[in-house]
Amino acid sequence: MKHPMIRTFINPLIGENPITLQVLGVCSALAVTKTLSTALIMSAAVVCVLTLANVSISLIRNQMPKNVRLIIQITIISSLVIVADQVLKAYAYGMSKQLSVFVGLIVSNCIILGRAESFAMKNPVRLSLMDGLGNGLGYTWILVVVGGVRELLGTGKLLGTTVLRTGADGGWFEPAALMLLPPSAFFIIGLLIWVIRTLKPGQAETEEFQARFPVERKGKR
Amino acid sequence: MPDIDNRRPGWWTRFLEMPNDRPAKTLILTLTVAFMGAVLVTASAVLLRPLQIANKELDRSLHIEDLLRKLPRGGAGIVIEPRVVDLATGEYVPGIDASRFDQRQAAMEPTESVEVPAGTDIANLSRRARKAVVYVGSRYGKAELVILPVRGQGYGSMMYGYMGLAADANTVIGLSFYEHTETPGLGALIDTADWKAQWQGKLVSDGAVIRIGVGRGRIEPGSNEAAYQVDALTGATWTGAGVNNLLHYWLGPDGFGPYLAKFRERGR
Numbered sequence: 185m186k187h188p189m190i191r192t193f194i195n196p197l198i199g200e201n202p203i204t205l206q207v208l209g210v211c212s213a214l215a216v217t218k219t220l221s222t223a224l225i226m227s228a229a230v231v232c233v234l235t236l237a238n239v240s241i242s243l244i245r246n247q248m249p250k251n252v253r254l255i256i257q258i259t260i261i262s263s264l265v266i267v268a269d270q271v272l273k274a275y276a277y278g279m280s281k282q283l284s285v286f287v288g289l290i291v292s293n294c295i296i297l298g299r300a301e302s303f304a305m306k307n308p309v310r311l312s313l314m315d316g317l318g319n320g321l322g323y324t325w326i327l328v329v330v331g332g333v334r335e336l337l338g339t340g341k342l343l344g345t346t347v348l349r350t351g352a353d354g355g356w357f358e359p360a361a362l363m364l365l366p367p368s369a370f371f372i373i374g375l376l377i378w379v380i381r382t383l384k385p386g387q388a389e390t391e392e393f394q395a396r397f398p399v400e401r402k403g404k405r
Numbered sequence: 406m407p408d409i410d411n412r413r414p415g416w417w418t419r420f421l422e423m424p425n426d427r428p429a430k431t432l433i434l435t436l437t438v439a440f441m442g443a444v445l446v447t448a449s450a451v452l453l454r455p456l457q458i459a460n461k462e463l464d465r466s467l468h469i470e471d472l473l474r475k476l477p478r479g480g481a482g483i484v485i486e487p488r489v490v491d492l493a494t495g496e497y498v499p500g501i502d503a504s505r506f507d508q509r510q511a512a513m514e515p516t517e518s519v520e521v522p523a524g525t526d527i528a529n530l531s532r533r534a535r536k537a538v539v540y541v542g543s544r545y546g547k548a549e550l551v552i553l554p555v556r557g558q559g560y561g562s563m564m565y566g567y568m569g570l571a572a573d574a575n576t577v578i579g580l581s582f583y584e585h586t587e588t589p590g591l592g593a594l595i596d597t598a599d600w601k602a603q604w605q606g607k608l609v610s611d612g613a614v615i616r617i618g619v620g621r622g623r624i625e626p627g628s629n630e631a632a633y634q635v636d637a638l639t640g641a642t643w644t645g646a647g648v649n650n651l652l653h654y655w656l657g658p659d660g661f662g663p664y665l666a667k668f669r670e671r672g673r
Contacts, residue, residue, distance in 0.1 A: 215589075244438075247421065249431035256438050263442035267449040274453035277460035284589045366590075 557651025
């Protein structure tokens with residue numbers, strides 16, 4: 185049996201990945217993954233906010249008044265998000281212009297409030313720290329894969345450096361314009377979920393209800 | 406005498422031991438969290454502001470350099486000089502350090518600005534400065550480019566940008582916005598390279614009326630508008646209208662009209 189600290193950290197990477205298993209935080213995964221660099225910066229911001237929010241909420245978890253706990257959690261999270269936004273504007277101005285409102289929208293990223301409510305409220309500080317890091321990195325690797333695939337297939341570049349020479353520059357590669365549009369992120373995340381659930385069948389959801397009058401397929405009888 | 410047992414616990418312990426749902430505790434905890442959040446946010450905003458302002462300034466000067474690069478041969482050999490212009494007369498104002506002149510500040514000072522009458526205020530400015538800083542790019546004393554600061558109401562807020570015109574004061578070198586809050590993915594496409602590139606070579610007026618602007622839908626090459634208009638941005642009607650309004654205001658008689666006429670005449 186692995187140490188609980190390590191287990192808390194490893195679990196959200198694939199086994200309980202916030203994007204592929206819980207399908208949370210997909211909004212930002214669509215919006216900021218057009219290039220690898222925006223995906224990386226966005227992930228860094230989310231990891232910082234998620235970890236710090238988990239730690240500070242876990243610190244006061246035993247004193248938390250039950251009826252206003254969500255308000256207190258959101259206050260903490262939004263303060264951290266504003267700080268992250270200010271830091272980006274000061275040290276990565278071009279990036280913060282590209283990410284625009286999506287940094288501010290980290291507040292409404294379900295992963296962060298979800299971890300605060302379901303983990304940090306019930307677990308000690310050190311475990312909450314590991315949970316924050318683990319979920320943050322689980323989010324990161326999905327965004328990096330999606331951002332990398334989209335930038336590579338959409339423009340032939342990675343982090344702005346040419347990897348596949350496009351036909352327009354005298355190479356052979358024909359960029360797929362679809363990859364630059366948000367729906368392509370859906371397709372890639374969908375494929376990732378398919379691969380992960382094929383490897384780990386336990387993740388597939390059970391059917392929630394049965395149709396009362398099942399439609400019989402034509403030609404089946 | 407053993408006195409340890411009946412000592413009252415300290416206020417901190419008593420606070421911690423209070424039931425969490427007691428209103429007093431709820432209030433204290435909420436206020437404390439809110440206060441600490443406020444301190445954190447304020448500190449970061451105040452401490453990082455100098456860096457952010459420096460970034461904005463750098464970004465603004467990059468937009469000017471970008472316009473310069475659109476000239477033939479990448480604008481090699483062209484010297485850019487900021488100059489203060491009196492908008493009403495169109496003359497350069499001597500004796501003011503253009504690099505220190507703050508046009509935005511001036512637009513807010515009662516003595517340095519004028520009210521834009523409602524009838525002509527198509528760009529929703531309400532007040533504008535009497536003077537403006539233009540950037541004249543010249544090679545061997547001959548002007549080849551003039552960059553005008555333009556602004557106007559968009560969908561989100563005021564959009565600030567630069568318009569570069571060639572020496573004839575009628576051919577567009579480029580238009581770029583350095584500050585705006587248009588909707589990402591829709592109106593914010595005004596600062597993407599593809600859309601900006603369309604402006605290059607467009608004409609401001611046909612000699613009589615100002616015809617430049619954002620068209621309706623796609624502008625077919627060879628159509629009547631092709632020389633003056635760029636493609637509309639899908640889903641950003643307000644932004645497009647805002648761009649049109651600000652161009653018509655600033656290139657018209659109430660904006661840089663008098664200056665541009667004189668610039669064309671004297672060739673600098």
